[in-house]
Amino acid sequence: MMEVPSFTLTRQMANIGPELLETMETVLNTGQFILGSFVKEFEEKIARFTGTPYAVGVGNGSDALYLALRSLHIGPGDEVLTTPFTFFATAGSILRTGAKPVFTDIEVDTFNMDPEQVRTRITPRTRAVLPVHLFGLMADVERIRRNSNLFVIEDAAQAIGAEARGKVAGNTGDLAAFSFFPTKNLGALGDGGMVVTHSEELVQLLRELRAHGSRKKYYHEVLGINSRLDGLQAAVLSVKLVYLPTWTAKRQYIAQRYQEGLNALSVDDVALPVVPLGFTHVFHQYTIRAARRDELQAYLKSHGIGSTVYYPLSLHLQPVLRDLGYKAGDFPVSEKAQAEVLSLPMFPELTEQEIDYVIETIAQFYGRKAG
Ligand SMILES: Cc1ncc(COP(=O)(O)O)c(C=O)c1O
CATH class of the missing domain: 3.90.1150.10 (Aspartate Aminotransferase, domain 1)
Incomplete structure (x- = not known):
């Protein structure tokens, strides 16, 4: 009987393990473990890959969603529309801000948020829509936008490289969150995440929020968290991106x-x-x-x-x-x-x-x- 695993990384490691080890050695020799040049380089690569000007490396995809929401000042009293058919982190990140997730049903054939139902769930408290590009197929953000004039945050954790009408995942929302959890299409050797955006103003705030809300070291203007991509993961991800x-x-x-x-x-x-x-x-x-x-x-x-x-x-x-x-x-x-x-x-x-x-x-x- 043949054994076919649902998923395995061992074959990928057999192919590129030596190259990853070499890259990791380079990082060890520089000592740039948290943020630093490898992270900056990888952020620039993801920005180019997604066609968005700014990318901010964070600790994981869940934090990427949370920080994207926080950068829009979403919090208690606000509502965010999302899908009930997704990984828990999507709704969990909304709740962490103090806002309320409001679900809309999905389409039968794509498993993604039904854009036509978005309009029916909007209230005066609704601040944003958080569609998920489930299983690697993008939600129809263009139609979601036609049904609302709210901020759109893409949960692109499962969809790096996917496209909709010529636009790549990460490029259709005001912000988008990626996860580099090891099993993702682009996976790290541990946790990792990224927020991308077109907005210079938002990127500034995102960089603060991932480092305890500080722009200048030891001066804190907003309440942030500690969620930074590390150099080893960024260097590994840069190799894998190729x-x-x-x-x-x-x-x-x-x-x-x-x-x-x-x-x-x-x-x-x-x-x-x-x-x-x-x-x-x-x-x-x-x-x-x-x-x-x-x-x-x-x-x-x-x-x-x-x-x-x-x-x-x-x-x-x-x-x-x-x-x-x-x-x-x-x-x-x-x-x-x-x-x-x-x-x-x-x-x-x-x-x-x-x-x-x-x-x-x-x-x-x-x-x-x-x-
Ligand atoms: C749709 C979706 N959103 C968010 C996440 C959260 O990403 P992470 O595990 O990196 O926190 C994942 C993956 O785990 C996911 O599949």
Whole structure:
């Protein structure tokens, strides 16, 4: 039986480990461990990559979201619109500011915030919209903007390099947050994050907020936090950024192979990822919907294939958010997704045999023959 992990970094390390070690040695020799030249260099690279003038390296993606919100002076009494179908950090970062997350349901086929519902949730307290580019497909920020004139903060944690109508993730919002958590398409060897923005005024405040609200050392004007990218991670990420386009192309190729193989099975109760016209998906995850999801996942597991449910419980139903007053049935599309989604193995080093094996095993489960 073949073993196919849902995700692994060991193959990437086998390929570029020696190059990373060499880079890390350079950092060790300079002693620039927190912020410093490696971070500055990487910030400039991300700014160029996303086509935004400013980038601020922070400790992780969750802090990137929190600091983006804080830079807009969002806090107690404010509301921020977001999606219930995402990783907890999205809503958690809103709550950390003292503001209230207000959810809007998602679209059936993209898993992203439904732009048409945004308008219905706006109140006089709404300050910003925080769409998530889930699984590597950008939310439709252009349509979200048509439905509101609020600040937009992109949660681009899963979507580095994705595009919508010619604009790259990070470039459609007033601010955007990236995560370099190791499993992300561009992952560090630990935690890391970045905020990008077009605004010179915001970038100044962001730099203060990540360093305890101080512009001049030991003088504190606003209440910030300690959340800075470190030199080792920045140097490693700079090396990895060079490989990112190739890795993304590999992910897209694997997605295409899954798409062709699974489409050919014509199973009615399975839906494959949809990429709207004009959008480029970077397939952080390849997520299908299956009515018999749990059975399928167990079957894959018994055949050595890893798969993951992102996410089993929508945020409006999370116990810690109970005070927001939501209940089951409030966001039916998100709740249906949590019962049906399954992310198949996806990482650039998957082999042809492994892709075939995943498709064949799914075919077997449904009593079909893979082409
Ligand atoms: C959609 C989304 N938002 C935010 C985050 C938070 O990033 P981090 O883990 O770097 O804090 C993540 C990843 O973990 C994520 O997937």
